[in-house]
Amino acid sequence: MVQRIPFIVTELGPDVDPFMLHIHAAVAQKERERIAQRTREALAAAKARGQILGNATIGQVRKAEADLHAEHFRPILAPLRDLPAKRISVILNERGVTTPRGGKWQANQVIRMLGRLNIAVLNSARPT
Structure with missing residues (x-):
């Protein structure tokens, strides 16, 4: 107004x-x-x-559920661990692998998922 x-x-x-x-x-x-x-x-x-x-334990419960769900991606992501996160996201999208929420992968999502699975990933910028 x-x-x-x-x-x-x-x-x-x-x-x-x-x-x-x-x-x-x-x-x-x-x-x-x-x-x-x-x-x-x-x-x-x-x-x-x-x-x-409130529920003081809901965060722990949701983390456990997310960890369990992330295990589904371990066999897909483990062989790609030597690639930069950006490249991994491109490969996953090309293969038609959707994110846990059904969307397209971005590098930051790959990094978070690999972190949840305790899998190291290369930085997107390679040393010269």
Whole structure:
């Protein structure tokens, strides 16, 4: 609104007065603040009751799952360990091997995966 970009609020229709838009924006902002305050109060009350918030072990569990999933790539990556990470990523993409999330490989992903598998990789820049 400050930059004078026209927009339509579906609840108010296309011909709404800018003043009404400001009023609705202010009310929405106030409601967001009230929701945040109620959430903070509820979490503080739960903590005061002794309720455990969050999961302290989730990071360890997810790391173990990632390590287990990475083992699938060991037989694919181990023979390529003497190549630079950039070259490995190109080879994996040419072979149609997707990343754990189903995408294309980048050098940094190869480096992280090799690190997870404790396989050393050459730096992309070769000494002359």
